[in-house]
Amino acid sequence: MAEEMRVVLRNYGKINPLKIEDYLSVGGYEALKKARTMTKKAVIEEVIQSKLRGRGGAGFNTGQKWAFAHETQDDQKYVICNADEGEPGTYKDRMLMENDPHAIFEGMAICGYAIGANKGYVYCRGEYPHLITILKTAIYQAKQRCILEDFDIEVRTGAGAFVCGEETALLESIEGHRGEPRIRPPFPTQKGLWQKPTVVNNVETLANIPVIIDKGAAHFAAIGAPTYPGTKILTLSGDVNNRTFFEVPTNTTIREVIFEFGDGILGDRKFKAVQIGGASGAFIAANDLDTQISFDAMSAINSTLGSGAVYVLDETRDIIDVTTRIARFFEHESCGKCAPCREGTARLHELMWKLNSGRGSAKDIALLKKLGRVMSITCLCGLGQAAPTAILTTIERFSDDYEAKLM
Amino acid sequence: MVNLTIDGIKTSVPDGSTILQAAQKIGIHIPTLCAHPDRIVKSNCRICVCEVEGSRLLQTACSQPVFEGMVVKTRSPKVIEARQIILELILSNHPQDCLNCIRNVNCELQHLAKEYCIRENPFKLKTKGLPKDYSTPAIFRDPNKCVLCRRCVETCTVIQGVGALGLENRGYHTMIVPSMGKNLGDSPCVMCGQCIHACPVGAIGEVEYIDELMEAIADPNTIVVTQIAPAVRVAIGEEVGMKTGEMPMNKLITALRQIGFDYVLHTNFTADLTIMEEGHELLQRLTTGGILPMFTSCSPGWINFCETYYPDLLDNLSTCKSPQQMFGALLKTYWADKMNIDAKKIFSVSIMPCTAKKYEAFRPEMNASGYQDVDIVLTTRELGRLLRLCEIDFDKVEPSEFDPWMGDYTGAAVIFGASGGVMEAALRTVYEVVMQEELKDVNFTATRGFQGIKEAEVDLNGTVVKVAIANGLSNARKLMDQVRAGESPYHFIEIMACPGGCIGGGGQPITRSNIKREERIASIYIEDEQCAIRKSHENPEIKMVYEEFLHEPLGHKSHELLHTHYHAKNKRLI
Ligand SMILES: Cc1cc2nc3c(=O)[nH]c(=O)nc-3n(C[C@H](O)[C@H](O)[C@H](O)COP(=O)(O)O)c2cc1C
Ligand code: SF4
Ligand code: SF4
Ligand code: SF4
Ligand code: SF4
Numbered sequence: 016m017a018e019e020m021r022v023v024l025r026n027y028g029k030i031n032p033l034k035i036e037d038y039l040s041v042g043g044y045e046a047l048k049k050a051r052t053m054t055k056k057a058v059i060e061e062v063i064q065s066k067l068r069g070r071g072g073a074g075f076n077t078g079q080k081w082a083f084a085h086e087t088q089d090d091q092k093y094v095i096c097n098a099d100e101g102e103p104g105t106y107k108d109r110m111l112m113e114n115d116p117h118a119i120f121e122g123m124a125i126c127g128y129a130i131g132a133n134k135g136y137v138y139c140r141g142e143y144p145h146l147i148t149i150l151k152t153a154i155y156q157a158k159q160r161c162i163l164e165d166f167d168i169e170v171r172t173g174a175g176a177f178v179c180g181e182e183t184a185l186l187e188s189i190e191g192h193r194g195e196p197r198i199r200p201p202f203p204t205q206k207g208l209w210q211k212p213t214v215v216n217n218v219e220t221l222a223n224i225p226v227i228i229d230k231g232a233a234h235f236a237a238i239g240a241p242t243y244p245g246t247k248i249l250t251l252s253g254d255v256n257n258r259t260f261f262e263v264p265t266n267t268t269i270r271e272v273i274f275e276f277g278d279g280i281l282g283d284r285k286f287k288a289v290q291i292g293g294a295s296g297a298f299i300a301a302n303d304l305d306t307q308i309s310f311d312a313m314s315a316i317n318s319t320l321g322s323g324a325v326y327v328l329d330e331t332r333d334i335i336d337v338t339t340r341i342a343r344f345f346e347h348e349s350c351g352k353c354a355p356c357r358e359g360t361a362r363l364h365e366l367m368w369k370l371n372s373g374r375g376s377a378k379d380i381a382l383l384k385k386l387g388r389v390m391s392i393t394c395l396c397g398l399g400q401a402a403p404t405a406i407l408t409t410i411e412r413f414s415d416d417y418e419a420k421l422m
Numbered sequence: 423m424v425n426l427t428i429d430g431i432k433t434s435v436p437d438g439s440t441i442l443q444a445a446q447k448i449g450i451h452i453p454t455l456c457a458h459p460d461r462i463v464k465s466n467c468r469i470c471v472c473e474v475e476g477s478r479l480l481q482t483a484c485s486q487p488v489f490e491g492m493v494v495k496t497r498s499p500k501v502i503e504a505r506q507i508i509l510e511l512i513l514s515n516h517p518q519d520c521l522n523c524i525r526n527v528n529c530e531l532q533h534l535a536k537e538y539c540i541r542e543n544p545f546k547l548k549t550k551g552l553p554k555d556y557s558t559p560a561i562f563r564d565p566n567k568c569v570l571c572r573r574c575v576e577t578c579t580v581i582q583g584v585g586a587l588g589l590e591n592r593g594y595h596t597m598i599v600p601s602m603g604k605n606l607g608d609s610p611c612v613m614c615g616q617c618i619h620a621c622p623v624g625a626i627g628e629v630e631y632i633d634e635l636m637e638a639i640a641d642p643n644t645i646v647v648t649q650i651a652p653a654v655r656v657a658i659g660e661e662v663g664m665k666t667g668e669m670p671m672n673k674l675i676t677a678l679r680q681i682g683f684d685y686v687l688h689t690n691f692t693a694d695l696t697i698m699e700e701g702h703e704l705l706q707r708l709t710t711g712g713i714l715p716m717f718t719s720c721s722p723g724w725i726n727f728c729e730t731y732y733p734d735l736l737d738n739l740s741t742c743k744s745p746q747q748m749f750g751a752l753l754k755t756y757w758a759d760k761m762n763i764d765a766k767k768i769f770s771v772s773i774m775p776c777t778a779k780k781y782e783a784f785r786p787e788m789n790a791s792g793y794q795d796v797d798i799v800l801t802t803r804e805l806g807r808l809l810r811l812c813e814i815d816f817d818k819v820e821p822s823e824f825d826p827w828m829g830d831y832t833g834a835a836v837i838f839g840a841s842g843g844v845m846e847a848a849l850r851t852v853y854e855v856v857m858q859e860e861l862k863d864v865n866f867t868a869t870r871g872f873q874g875i876k877e878a879e880v881d882l883n884g885t886v887v888k889v890a891i892a893n894g895l896s897n898a899r900k901l902m903d904q905v906r907a908g909e910s911p912y913h914f915i916e917i918m919a920c921p922g923g924c925i926g927g928g929g930q931p932i933t934r935s936n937i938k939r940e941e942r943i944a945s946i947y948i949e950d951e952q953c954a955i956r957k958s959h960e961n962p963e964i965k966m967v968y969e970e971f972l973h974e975p976l977g978h979k980s981h982e983l984l985h986t987h988y989h990a991k992n993k994r995l996i
């Protein structure tokens with residue numbers, strides 16, 4: 016029987032997030048103290064050795080990212096906590112901020128120390144207004160006790176667009192511009208917020224940091240899958256009995272997630288498909304259920320772990336209809352900057368709508384495949400690149416469903 | 423230097439180069455749409471994508487820096503497929519209107535469609551259905567044809583410092599819109615037309631007056647007279663397959679007569695006149711404690727800008743009308759009298775490198791002759807269309823001369839077309855007026871060139887006169903802010919709204935890079951060198967107009983016909 020393992024959620028339900036004393040009493044901010052006794056390089060080395068990879072979706076080696084920012088010489092640098100959490104079905108960052116805000120600040124302050132930044136921002140999703148209060152209260156308490164020393168944290172409210180979670184669009188948004196992604200290079204670690212070296216990390220990524228510093232890289236690296244160690248918070252939705260969240264080691268399989276943690280499919284119905292990683296994620300069929308959720312194992316089956324949202328469909332679901340809704344989501348969320356996404360998302364939706372209403376032909380499917388293939392390699396940012404994922408994977412893995420809806 | 427391989431060819435380029443630059447060096451053409459040689463990289467059209475070994479994603483050549491050992495494929499099937507799909511996407515949201523389009527055969531999108539063999543677009547045609555904007559007499563916009571490259575926005579904001587264009591909505595509904603209003607006419611647009619040069623397609627253009635001209639030509643009771651501006655000649659060749667500067671003036675005169683103009687005259691005549699009036703105005707201000715620095719006033723885009731953004735500095739503007747309007751006012755008075763023609767019958771057409779002059783001609787102040795002084799303004803591009811429309815074959819055209827009284831000009835008038843030219847022309851005359859001696863070397867080279875801001879000094883009998891020159895309105899802003907802050911060291915400032923001066927005007931042949939502007943500048947100074955007379959006050963027809971009609975610079979008649987005043991524009995500006 017697979018078991019939950021609470022690393023990031025270590026204090027969940029155990030402390031009052033609005034009382035810093037609670038956090039301190041469970042050893043909070045000890046890792047920050049410890050980091051400050053180490054050299055900056057040693058802190059970064061520790062994070063690199065832990066093999067922690069970003070939990071925001073792209074899976075980039077966190078320590079490596081810090082090292083880049085550390086190496087860029089500048090008088091001002093920034094740490095940004097990406098709390099935009101826009102993927103449908105994802106609420107893990109909200110859970111963390113609601114229950115353990117100081118763990119995130121501690122991770123940010125350690126990063127700030129390591130790269131030489133004295134200013135941090137939490138870019139918090141606009142739809143989470145109650146969180147702003149919690150975050151601000153917690154910051155106030157930390158400041159009062161001078162725990163963060165010269166590291167200052169400010170909360171910024173998101174602009175309400177999915178694309179603002181993309182790290183460079185996030186930077187534009189903080190700077191007060193249209194939330195649109197930037198061209199890379201330069202990367203944020205070279206020229207980020209106000210053209211200064213900046214580390215952008217996800218909430219969950221940052222919450223792992225105190226544990227790594229506290230218990231050491233080796234301890235962390237030993238958890239879960241070797242190339243993507245640690246745990247992952249998953250949020251389960253759709254046709255499962257137990258629609259909830261939990262934290263598991265990264266070598267847990269999809270089958271375990273759905274049938275053990277999720278307690279199987281609702282009613283007596285059969286499993287049909289699961290989409291992992293939110294709207295950007297691939298649809299996975301029954302034959303791939305024994306895949307581990309780790310980044311690389313998912314890549315091997317042409318899928319992603321993404322934000323860790325797990326959306327299960329039972330046999331009665333109309334997968335074309337679901338995919339059409341996803342296409343509509345992307346048409347709505349495209350920022351409009353680059354041509355293939357601006358025009359392409361609208362066309363993906365148009366063609367899916369046609370197929371879904373029974374008016375499509377094999378030619379439309381072929382065109383969707385071609386358009387999707389091109390978008391996935393030409394769009395400026397991850398939004399446009401991932402927009403066709405659900406369509407391409409359902410066409411590939413659920414072709415019968417498409418056949419059945421042809422004119 | 424960085425070593426890389428493009429399509430199997432090894433090359434090395436400086437660190438920091440893009441794939442596009444590296445490919446250009448070895449003669450490999452990569453298509454572009456949003457890229458512009460003089461503007462920042464935008465990387466939003468994605469047409470220039472290439473394969474880079476080791477990368478799952480295709481990379482945009484216009485933005486991707488090269489690295490050591492990089493291997494690039496610019497024309498693999500994968501790349502071609504991607505470019506075709508992107509083009510088809512753009513074209514499926516674009517009116518299929520080439521036959522009626524102002525940019526037909528001179529359009530970057532059309533050219534790409536041809537290069538990439540776009541035939542049956544698999545995507546259903548779905549255009550935006552937005553209304554065209556004809557709210558100004560100079561510039562129109564057709565938002566349906568916009569491909570959202572944003573080159574116009576950058577030009578208007580960064581180069582011109584106007585900020586009349588911005589972005590609205592997101593995703594599929596993204597649009598370029600005039601700021602502070604639904605129409606360009608409500609925006610702070612100064613009608614400089616620089617966005618037209620920036621636009622790769624026919625989404626922005628000049629309002630055309632060819633039909634009005636043809637109607638006038640067709641009417642036997644109307645006498646159609648044209649004035650042609652100095653910057654037109656250097657560029658018009660580009661419209662009819664000649665090199666920059668190659669068109670001989672006297673062949674162009676014949677061509678204009680063949681088109682149907684009854685009389686052909688030269689704005690250069692009033693350029694020389696402007697120097698007489700403006701030069702004396704400067705001297706008057708210098709000697710009587712007038713408001714300084716004095717600003718030139720011959721660029722109507724600049725006038726619009728000053729009225730909009732610097733209404734507090736309107737008194738610094740020279741009261742001289744632009745050469746076009748001086749010409750218009752004299753044409754229907756002085757010239758009509760001399761020719762014994764009823765002014766009422768004259769249809770006054772000016773051919774200009776400028777879009778803002780279309781607007782200027784319609785200003786209510788501009789009817790000193792008792793009629794609208796200039797009836798219509800055509801741009802160099804419209805002249806190009808007329809030449810093609812009338813199938814003028816320049817190999818067969820015999821040279822001829824301007825008609826009398828308002829056709830003579832000097833080298834000083836010729837250089838009005840380039841940034842710094844008005845200043846240099848003024849200095850040539852002011853020097854001799856003040857010093858009462860011959861100016862040995864008429865070349866004030868410090869005022870020449872494409873730089874945004876130039877400055878110079880002349881010693882006039884112990885008084886050091888400091889002058890500055892700006893071209894492009896964001897450069898003008900820098901000088902204006904200095905004046906506003908009371909920190910300007912200058913006595914006289916020349917401002918031209920367009921980068922490079924009138925040779926880069928909004929009505930010139932579509933100008934894809936500043937290199938073209940520099941070529942035109944060079945050709946202006948060659949023409950100046952070739953002029954027998956190079957100082958405005960030595961123009962014999964100018965001497966005559968003062969003897970017979972105006973009597974003296976800044977005199978009563980001049981004030982009536984050649985000078986004006988300015989009004990703050992009540993735009994809702996932040
Ligand atoms: C459209 C889009 C939306 C994204 N939204 C988020 C988000 O809400 N939260 C997040 O942490 N990362 C998001 N990302 C990923 C970020 O760009 C970035 O990779 C991440 O914040 C880096 O942090 P990490 O290395 O800790 O994962 C998004 C990416 C894209 C393309
Ligand atoms: S891919 Fe989409 S969201 Fe990303 S920059 Fe392009 S238009 Fe904007
Ligand atoms: S803008 Fe270009 S492609 Fe579009 S209609 Fe005009 S000429 Fe044709
Ligand atoms: S004409 Fe000039 S001021 Fe008007 S929108 Fe174009 S660039 Fe801006
Ligand atoms: S109007 Fe022209 S220059 Fe401006 S964004 Fe559209 S296509 Fe580009």
Ligand code: FES
Binds near residue numbers: 456457465466482
């Ligand atoms: S030319 Fe490179 S993206 Fe437009």
